[in-house]
Amino acid sequence: MDLGLNGKKAIVCASSRGLGRGCAEALAEAGCDIVLNGRNEAVLEETRTALTEKYGVSVVSVPADVSTPEGQQALLSACPEPDILVNNNGGPPRRDYTELDRKSLLEGAVQNFVTPIELIQAVTPAMKARGFGRIVNITSLSVKMPIEGLDLSSGARAGLTAFLAGVCRQLAPSGITINNLLPGKMDTDRLKGGFDRAAQQTGTSLEEIRAQQAAEIPAQRFGNAAEFGQACAFLCSRHAGYITGQNILMDGGLYPAAF
Template structure:
């Protein structure tokens, strides 16, 4: 299927590894010129080589999207993106009683204000050009909050609400805003989760991964390519009638109806 985005430009935040890199890779394979972003030059260069090896066109932007300076650098590098993929590392697990002002400030900057301000920066141009696709990579915690992920759930839910409100204003200009809600994809995040289980239970790495997989209805971790390809479709011409939605990618694990 031709997604109709060959020749478009995408700014993909926090994309030197994990799900962000998966989205950049899938978009690049569709002929999109991707601008990938991260804080570490070596990691960025390695990701760029992978994308180029797959036939993609890629530019690296070393910057921290959580900061005003970093966002300015990103927009200067790619001032008129057709596609914006908002992504950033999430907060570490912590209970509400144990959380402090510093935890909340960091999460607000990284997972709430960063995507909101990036949307605000690119939206006028997208509306003027009558094409725009904005994807926010949030979390399954938005719809099924966990006590130890309350900081993540709260800050990402704010982005969800903002996106829904703005999506109603801009969809008539062929600009869509959707959220992708991942759960248990086989990335570095699951390695960290497995290591936490190992620390507190004396389990082996294989046993820790099995414990994580046991929580997934599909009985396996999601693969990053599955996530990236879904992202590419949501950015397509064919997806122009999908906006203001939360797309659950969790192997069927969510128990709710909506």
């Protein structure tokens, strides 16, 4: 399927690895010029080289913390008027709510609530002028169901979801869509870190932990960055102009609900 994205410009935040990289790869495959972002310059450069060689599109890397004003400015300097914005950022570390102080609460809110809103504010004027824009926010399954220890991340991402529910309808007449992708258990470094902790706490082997957790998912497996990225690319495509304000679960059926 031709997604109609050839020559479009995309900023993909936190895209040197994991789900962000999956989104960047899928958009590059569709013909987009990409602005990558990450904190590890070596990993970022590796990703930039791989995408450039494989897809032949322009790929610019911006090493920066997207949560900071300086990091956001660096991204926007590299691509002042993107057609596509994929908001992504690391979440606060797993921690019981009783262990959260004011500083960590505010940091979590900035990471997963304030930052994507600031970027949306920055990119939508040019999108409105062109009559086209696609914004995809990578949030989490935890927006819909609690995950132990991720209360801060869940709260910030749920707040973003509620905030943008009205904003997306303001922007819809201008040809701009805003949608959220909610990953469940995806085979990423963050998930593997959780396996390590569980293995240490229980004395169970990593292989057993993986098997136990995969068995809880109706699809009987973990998701991967490539299929996640393809879903993101579709939401950014010309075919998805009538889809906005949606929360799309990618969890293999783990969330048990009809609606």
